[in-house]
Amino acid sequence: MKVSYKWLLELTGLDWPVEDLTRRLTLCGTACEDTTPIARYMDKVVVGQVTAVKPVEGADKLRLATVNLGDATLDLICGAPNVAAGQKVAVATIGATLAGDMVIKKAKIRGIESCGMICSERELGLSDDHSGILVLEPDAPVGMALARYLDIEDYRLTFELTPNRPDSMSALGIARDMAALGQVKLRRPESSVKESAGKASYQISVRLEDPVGCPRYAARVIRNVKIGRSPWWLRKRLMISGVRPINNVVDVTNYVMLECGHPLHAFDLDRFGSNEVVVRRAKAGEKFTTLDGREHECTPDVLLITNGKSGVAAAGVMGGQNSEVEPTTTNILLEAAYFNPSVIRKSRRLLDTVSESSQRFEKGADPNGIEYAINRAARLFAELCGGEVVEGIVDAYPNRIDPKKISLRPARCNALLGTQLPAERMREILTGLEFKVVGNDPLSVTVPAFRPDIEREIDLIEEVVRIEGFAQVEDSVSNVGPLFTPLRFEDRFKDEVRHILTGAGFDEILHHGLADSRLASAVVPDLPQLKLVSTASAELNIMRNSMVLSAMTIIGHNVSHRNLDLRLFELGKVYFPPDPTGRWIEDERIMLAVTGSTPHTWRETPRPFDFYDLKGAIHRLVDHFHWPTLEFAPEAVAFLEPQASFVVKLNGRPIGTVGQLAARLAKSVDVKQPVWVAELAAEPLMAVSSRVSTYEPLPIYPAAPRDLSLVVDEQVPAGAIVASIKTVAGEMAEAVDIFDLYTGKQIEAGKKSIAVAIAYRSRERSLSSEEVEAVQQKVIDELKNTFKAVVRDK
Amino acid sequence: MPLLDEIAQLEREALERIGQADSLDLLNDLRVRYLGKKGGLTAVLKGLGQLAPEERKVVGAAANTAREAIERHLADGMARLETGGLRASLDPTLPGTGQYVGAVHILNQVMNDICRTFYGMGFEIAYGPDVETDYYNFEALNFPPDHPARDMQDTLFVEGGRLLRTHTTPVQARVLEVRKPPIKCITPGRTFRNEAISTRAHVAFHQVDGFLVDEGVTMADLKGALVAFCKAFFGPEVKLIFRPSYFPFTEPSAEVDISCFLCGGKGCQLCKFSGWLEILGCGMIDPNVLDKAGIDSEKYTGYAFGMGVERQALLKYRINDIRLFFNNDIRFLRQFR
Secondary structure (H helix, E strand, C coil), X not given: CEEEHHHHHHHHCCCXXXXXXXXXXXXXXXXXXXXXXXXXXXXXXXXXXXXXXXXXXXXXXXXXXXXXXXXXXXXXXECCCCCCXXXXXXXXXXXXXXXXXXXXXXXXXXXXXXXXXXXXXXXXXXXXXXXXXXXXXXXXXXXXXXXXXXXXXXXXXEEECCCCCHHHCCHHHHHHHXXXXXXXXXXXXXXXXCEEEEEHHHHCEEEXXXXXXXXXXXXXXXXXXXXXXXXXXXXXXHHXXXXXXXXXXXXXXXXXXXXXXXXXXXXXXXXXXXXEEEEEECXXXXXXXXXXXXXXXXXXXXXXXXXXXXXXXXXXXXXXXXXXXXXXXXXXXXXXXXXXXXXXXXXXXXXXXXXXXHHHHHHCCCHHHHHHHHHHHHHHHHHHHCCEEEECCEEEXXXXXCCEEEEECHHHHHHHHCCCXXXXXXXXXXXXXXXXXXXXXXXXXXXXXXXXXXXXXXXXXXXXXXXXXXXXXXXXXCCCCCCCCCCCHHHHHHHHHHHHHHHCCCEECCCCCEECHHHHHHHCCCCCCEEECCCCECCECEECCCHHHHHHHHHXXXXXXXXXXXXXXXXXXXXXXXXXXXXXXXXXXXXXXXXXXXXXXXXXXCCECCHHHHHHHHHHHHHHHCCCCEEEEECCCCCEEEEEEEEEEECCEEEEEXXXXXXXXHHHCCCCCCEEEEEEEHHHHHHCXXXXXXXXXXXXXXXXXXXXXXXXXXXXXXXXHHHHHHHHHHHHEEEEEEEEEECCCCCCCCEEEEEEEEEECCCCCXXXXXXXXXXXXXHHHHHHHHHCCEECCC | CHHHHHHHXXXXXXXXXXXXXXXXXXXXXXXXXXXXXXXXXXXXXXXXXXXXXXXXXXXXHHHHHHHHHHHHHHHHHHHHHHCCCCHHHCCCCCCCCCCCCCCCCXXXXXXXXXXXXXXXXXXXXXXXXXXXXXXXXXXXXXXXXXXXXXXXXXXXXXXXXXXXXXXXXXXXXXXXXXXXXXXXXXXXXXXXXXXXXXXXXXXXXEEEEEEEEEECCCHHHHHHHHHHHHHHHHCCCCCEEEEEEEECCEEEEEEEEEECCCCCCCCCCCCCCCCEEEEEEEEEECHHHHHHCCCCCCCEEEEEEEEEHHHHHHHHHCCXXXXXXXXXXXXXXXXXX
16 A cells, blocks of 8 residues: 555644654554655756757657756757657756666767656656656746656655555545544545536436445436546646556546545446446356456356446446546446445456455445545546536445444453553544544444444454554563473473484484475375375475475485485474374374485595494484384385385384385485485384483492304394394393404305304302303304304404 | 712603603613612612611602602603603694584574573473364464465365464464463464465475463563563563554454664664564454353453564574575585584
8 A cells, every 4th residue: 555645644734754654653553664755766857848859860769859948958869759849848967867777867869969868757756657758737837846846755655554454545544543643633635515406316326236245336427527637736646656647537536545445436427338227246157348458257256337238347346348438438427335345355356356446345445435435536526527516426225334332441451451541541542543432431432334343342452552552561571371381291302302313413304394296106105195285386286295205305405416425314294184084194203314425534434324324323212212122124115125125113013114215216306326214103202202211230240251253144133143142141141242243255155254242240249250151152052053153263 | 968869860860761752662661770670769779778877768768759750750651652642743733523413403493492482481382283174273263254364375275175274373272272271382383375485485484373371461461471582582682662463363463573683773684774673473362262262251361472483593594595494405404503
């Protein structure tokens, strides 16, 4: 919403400097987002008179204009089609800076020296019009500074209005807030109108077939208007408001809308097609051409103004081409109606058109402000277009919308705000906003119909604090609310996972959770997909059903940017369509991924990341949260390489997967190096997490360490050897650790060498070396029997 | 006394050679040479017997002092050589070694900072689903049936009739429905909008919303709480300005600007020369919202607020492209270790 600063001063009689005005309005909820000086591009621009226009040799479109500036005469090259001798024009002289930061310099065009420029409205920053030069009134004084002549030392204020405040979509609406703030009376422009004989109701009639869509329709007839250009003061205000002047009739309807907020429409009465206005829903498939030349195929969602036969306007959205005001128009049918906001919203959506008018109707216009608007416009028609206003308003308003009455308890108002405002101050504020207030406790408040947002006591309290100012509410530190703040384990769990995994060298990633269904079908073909109905982009059309999808995308991004060595984790959710019982599932997951190599430092040479890096990180979590042992069972998983595919089990129940991402999938995101991924369900792990572990007394007696070096078949799992040792040695084996693993030259093919460190210890006594050797021998025998192990020299 | 001179001479010589020793073997040789059974000091002490008792005392004490000094230096020398050679061979300009520590994602860092600050102010943390019903996302929060946010143009819907929540205030509606006041919660989480992805907008972003419901909660309490939060989060000098605004689920509603923490309110690029930064929305919970949750809005009042996590991160770290958060380029992520 754009409005002239001077206009607001005129409507209130206040003389606030522009900075004060915008600040005070912003602090009362009418937010001013931008202040643009109108005369910004008019420095060194003066009124001139074109005395001669000559063609320029060799250039069809250019002409040489001689311009009298009073104290000087300039020759200028001008390309505008409408330049003519005798015109008063705006001349930018050397040194002027025009819109678009165009600086005027001496220039030679086609060998002719040009010492300035005749300006269009766009070049002056007045509007977007660049179809020709701006032609001033014949009485414009030659030599006068243009800004002074145009009386345009003004500002364009741009307001960002909240959707609940249709009342402030006009100069008067904004001025009303100012008046309440400044405690002055709003100065509504005169709307009394001198009517001529002959009753409007004899000439036209109005029939509402849909009084819900159109609760009120008022019309006036104005005869013998002369279509022409509006006076400068009016065009100026339209331009500042961002509305393009067209002709005096259309300009008046637009002006009154900008002034009081009520959209109006002027039909050419002679082209209307009948003398009956019928407001009805469009028929399915009914064709209608709006005045922008677009033909629409309507549905019953569109409310039409018709002449009884065919449509003449899409109600509240846009007029029709067939009844548009033209340069030859002499008689006007002026419409001031009130349309149902949701009807207009549907209608303009269907017509795919947003207009100044539809914006106001869909937020809620004032059904009882119609007389003012139609009379104000009629008065201006008489004043500016020479029209004769036919007596009477034809007004179809079957069910009057009465103003609401609401009670305001001053004590409640203060209790909610934490203030001690006297009831008198509340009355003053509400009266300033043109509410009617009677009584004391409670205040009985009548809400004008231009405030559809005010329905309850709380809405009035908001009005009070908005005008009084939030700054008047103190910052309290009173002790309200519960005494205790519970901290649940879930709140801590994620934080601790983050600490452990970043400590293990993993960087945390965060994905938005949307994914590409095609990728999901390739990676997890068996999992159902939760599809989006409306999508932001074709690649984001489902909610991810696997953390691997987003990990692949992110690894792909990094590898393509030569970030080749990655250790990543993410805590996030996967989503599925509702299960057969109708339950919607969002599952928390922990994802880990590694690719590339360990860092290359001056001390350490890199080695590729692999399965064991993932397992190691997972085991840091196992240690931290005291999870039971996780089993890594070799099982096929669709998106993992068959030779490196494991299902992670907790107490026998699968809770995730670990392995090497299938090379074909990695390639699909342009990654050729091996990628290892793990995905674990967080909830079952959270359920078995515990930081409370039983204290174990420190050993008193010494340990007897023994190393054992074995050669076994390559297929024998290390875990089986460790388990076997623990079974044979029982409690005596305090720790069994694998400290070396070797396959290669010194070892027979198909075999591996494995070295185990066993710490024997008793909690009751010192073990004798005989005891230790005996157990060690039993262990060796068992390994020989079970695994055909060859014990290498000790 | 010649013996005392001899001891002093021996000690000087021993300490010098120990100091220069560059191997453990050499130190052992020196130990034998000076303190061994046939060592220098032992030889000197053998001559003690021929001295007068008073002299014996003096020389004996001197010999013991020398022995202790030599032993001490030997031990130091051993420790020095055992722990890796001479100090002179260390290059302090070489980078240190050890495990790389990863970075928590910057958005989670900022979110945690916000949550921790509110937790310290007595707000507990509540969560809810990302895929939400129309009821909790809109209706329970007093959105009128034809509010533009309920459009497909603004909200992402999924098959099966649910939608991706457009804010985390639905969690407020869920908590209010099952709990009795007093309740004081923040609701951090991910939210979604149907936006074209650009430097300034994304389909997903994060919010921390919060609320308090009790008897006698006032707008002054809301202001007090947010002033306390902003001072803790942005620094004690920060100033706040409350501007009336509109949200369907609060009334009165306000937007909060803080004085620009970069220029202190003088005006700079960050605050677009206004001196102020818009950082959060708030208001008193609309009575309709309380009534819908079965809480008597005459007896109880409450406040609510909400802020975007990306917004705080963009401002705080002067990041100029919101897409960086979800691209997860490790060169970006690792800047926030």
